[in-house]
Amino acid sequence: MTAIERAERAAAADALCSAAYADCGGPDTGVALVAVGGYGRAELAPYSDLDVVLVHDDGVDLGALAEKIWYPLWDARANIDHSVRSVSEMVDAAGGDLRVALGLLDLRHLAGDPNLTLRVRTTMLAGWRRSARARLPDLHKMVETRHELMGELAHTSVPDLKEAAGGLRDATVLKALVATWLVDVSHVELERCRQSLLDIRDVLHTYAGRAADRIAPEAWEDLAPLLDLEDAAAVQVHVRELGRRITHLSRLTWRRVQAVLERPPKVSGVRRPSLTPVGRGIALASSEIVLDTRARPADDPLLLLRAAAAAAERDVVLAPATAARLVRECAPLPEPWPAEARRLLVLLLASGSGLLPVWETLDETGALDLILPEWERIRLLPHASAIHRFTVDRHVVETCIEASALIRNVARPDVLLVAALLHDIGKGGLTEHSVAGEPIARTVATRMGFPPDEAELIATLVRWHLMLSETATTRDPDDPATVALVASKLGTPEALSLLASLTEADAKAASAKAWSTWRAGLVRQLSRRTLAALVATAAGTSAPRIVEAELPVPAEVRADPAAVSITVEPNADGARVTLVSGDRVGLLADAAAMFAIQRTSVLAARAWVQERYGVSVWDVADDGLDPAVLRQRLAAIVDGRLDAGERLSRPQPARLEPSVVVRPEASQTATVLEVRMDDRPGVVHLVCAALARLDISVRSAHVSTLGPQAVDVFYMQETGAGALSDERAAAAAHGVREALSRTVTLPSRHRA
Structure with a gap:
């Protein structure tokens, strides 16, 4: 498809409209048939509508002319969007509706009085130019609203x-x-x-x-x-x-x-923009960073970074012509970079919202090749996960913007910001991206002039940038094995502090769902426990046990352990539902079924045993839940009046086969079962019910939904005992796998 074909389609439509006008005896003066919008630009796609207006001088009586024109067009199966307006009505419509005004800027003559068409077109353009200063703010707001929506x-x-x-x-x-x-x-x-x-x-x-x-x-x-x-x-x-x-x-x-x-409108004469020096070789002119008359790009390898940092810090435009000239003329950065080059890069990355437009200019002009040639690896690379709202390259920029708001939380803002810039640099290959990104990050940091220990710290942050979020949401932070795992990978409180901030920035840049109140709380809880362990190790002592505040057990449950307490607290993500009852095998399965049958989307959940009571806290997407209705639903499930198993075990289409794996290394006191499958109602119930049938107790559960995949982790114990034997663990995995497999219908390529 080419512009020539579009012009041919427009010409055919023009002939159709012109013939319709002529066949119905349309007058040669005072009336004209005109095309507007995309048809006015002669840019018709194969199934585009024909936007036409029958315009006439004020006082001209058209009679039945309009209908006579439209009917043959309809008979020809043309999709027309038509209207009839006088000249004054055209002016009024353009003045009252920006969309109409924009469409009439492309007005084109089809038939009738060409002088009328010329007069209307001239009037529309003159009115647009005359009112531009007053109307452009509203147009900008309209554009931004559309961008937010689309x-x-x-x-x-x-x-x-x-x-x-x-x-x-x-x-x-x-x-x-x-x-x-x-x-x-x-x-x-x-x-x-x-x-x-x-x-x-x-x-x-x-x-x-x-x-x-x-x-x-x-x-x-x-x-x-x-x-x-x-x-x-x-x-x-x-x-x-x-x-x-x-x-x-x-x-x-x-x-x-x-x-x-x-700026105030010019009265007369030519006004040259004034240059305000803002750094060696660069100046501010009309809200844009440009080169000043003293700039010598060939002798100043830092000029590009200096210009970019100045523009981003001031949240002004880095003139594309300036960036393009620096690409052509600027001396290459020495390797390793001098300290001033690193300082300028950090200033650029720390500039917050001012970073995005400047980074886009660097990218569009090819200037990023001079600063970070590895950027080409992730340029316009789509994310595999639906949770991400941007391509990988844009996500990285958004991560730097989020990290810039967290630099006061860390001792080394420069390390945090460069790690944010490089955290996804390993994407696009066959190797897991954090593994692939580690050596690339080390090489880049070394080229940028970071000392070996700092380059190694940046590489470590890139290697483990997913660890806190994944571990916090899929492992029990109370288990010493969980804390030991994180501490062993990081080694120092400084690395932990930096990783906590990088985790938050990365998640916020991905989407709101990726840094929910629940997820943020779990990451911070794990970070506190790991910090205590690292400090204790450095001091040669045992890590203190950090005890989270226990939830109070309601009086009615203490009086009768068979009673159930359910509370609902709305929050920014939906609501948090807390359920407390006497501990028993199957309690968690029944609670999960309650939500699944209610068609309530569970974002995350955690369950544990407190004294002799079972406690579970559920973050859900629905903020309109009624505790009384939930109690009634749960009672019907417990009494057998509602068969949750029958409802939730019906086969449903799935993209991937469920994964059920025992993780023996994940806990010192329990057996950990990890379940991954398509996110759908009832998964937690099916798993817990399968374990209950085997008389296996779920000590704690950690439910995490991110994009289309649910990752649910269950800490299992024998009732009144500890971890499962190898045989019992295998039986548990088999039972859960069988229960889940009965609920999925896989595409043929996944069937064994």
């Missing part, structure tokens, strides 16, 4: 070619901004990206057999041969690169619009 074309899992940030709608807005004469945009680059996106949309229409703007995950592979690209990955990179380029142009242009709006 996400970014470069990053969303189901990108919308038209409405997402960096899509065709943004390209149209950029053309409208240029039409104000207040700012300019790189026309060649914008048109290249815009035409390429139009080509992709044409192919998507043909593939879908209808008007379509969203690319579903299963469509990437099918679009590859239609776009003459190698595979699904190549299509994703192509689409996302175009989206990111338009997003960059859009952000840059809106920054420049803001700078123009903050």
Whole structure:
């Protein structure tokens, strides 16, 4: 699909509209049929609507002319979006609705009075330019609202070619901004990206057999041969690169619009922007960092980092022309970097929200190749996990932004920020990314001039950046084996402090779900226990036992252990439900069934035995739960009036076979069973019920849902005893695996 084919489709539509106007005797003066929007730009996709307006001079009576025009178009099976307006109504509509105003900027003559069309078009453009200063803030707000709703074309899992940030709608807005004469945009680059996106949309229409703007995950592979690209990955990179380029142009242009709006209008004459020096060789001009007249890029290898840090710190634009010139002319950084180069990099990474637009400019101009050539490994790389809202490269930048807010929590902010920059650098290969990233991080940190011990610390943080989150949510922090595992990998309180902050930044950058109140609490709890162990080891003493505050047992449960207490506390993530009753085999299974039958999504859970009582705390997505209803539901399950097993063991489609593994190394006092499978209602109930049938007690359970996968870990003990024997552990794993396998229907390629 090419621009020529789009023009041919537009020409065919023009002929159809012109014939309809002529056949119904449309007048030659005072009335005109015009195309607007995408049809006005002659950019019709295979299934695009024809946006047309029958415009007439004020006072002209059209009679039945409009209907006479529309009927033959309908008969020709054309999808038309039509309206009838007088000239004054056109002006009023454009003045009252920004969307209408933008569509009328592309008005094009089809039939009737060409002078009327020219007059309306001239009026629309003049009105747009005259009112631009007053209307652009509202337009910017409208654009930002759309971006928040639709996400970014470069990053969303189901990108919308038209409405997402960096899509065709943004390209149209950029053309409208240029039409104000207040700012300019790189026309060649914008048109290249815009035409390429139009080509992709044409192919998507043909593939879908209808008007379509969203690319579903299963469509990437099918679009590859239609776009003459190698595979699904190549299509994703192509689409996302175009989206990111338009997003960059859009952000840059809106920054420049803001700078123009903050200055008073010029009265007369040419005003040259003043240069305010902000560092050796660089200056601030019209809210952009540029080179000053004394700059000597060939003699100053730090000039690029200095310019980038200055722009990010001030949250202003790093002029793309400046960055491009530095790519061409700047002397290469010496290896290892001098201390000043590291300082400038840390200033750049610590700049918070100012980092993103500057980093995008460095990336788009090729300047990152001079600073971090390894960046190409993760550039536009999609995340495998659905929990991530961005591609890997953008996620890394967001992690640095989140880490910049945590630098006061650590003794070495520079190490934290560089580790945040490098934590996912190992992605994209066959090796587990934290393992692959460790030697890369060590090499990069050494090149940046970090001493060997600090380079090793950065490499350690990259190697274990997932450990705190994974361990806290899937292991019992009260178990000495859990603490010993974390302490053995880190070795020092300094490394633990840095890793705790990196874990928080990484999770917050992924998504809100990845750093819920529950998850954050578990990570901090594990960090406190590990810190106590590390300090004790350094002092040559035993680690003190940190006892978390026990939950008070309600009076009604103390009076009657068969009673059940359920409380619901709403929180930012939904609600926290606490259940207390006399401890018994099967209590946890019944509680899990209660939530599953209620169709309540469990985000995380923890259960333990306190004295002779069973306590479980559940974080759920529903903040409207009624404790009385939950108690009734649980009572019906316990009494047998509600058969939870029958309801929750029905087969359901699954992508992957359940994984059930015994982890003998994970605990000194219990046997740990780890279950991984598709997230679905009833998993915890099925596991606990299977164990209860074997008379195995669940001492504690740790439920974690991240994206489409649930990871549930159960600490098992013999009733009134300790860890299971090897035979009993094998029986437990077999029983759980059999219970879960009965509930899944696997695709043929997974069936044994």
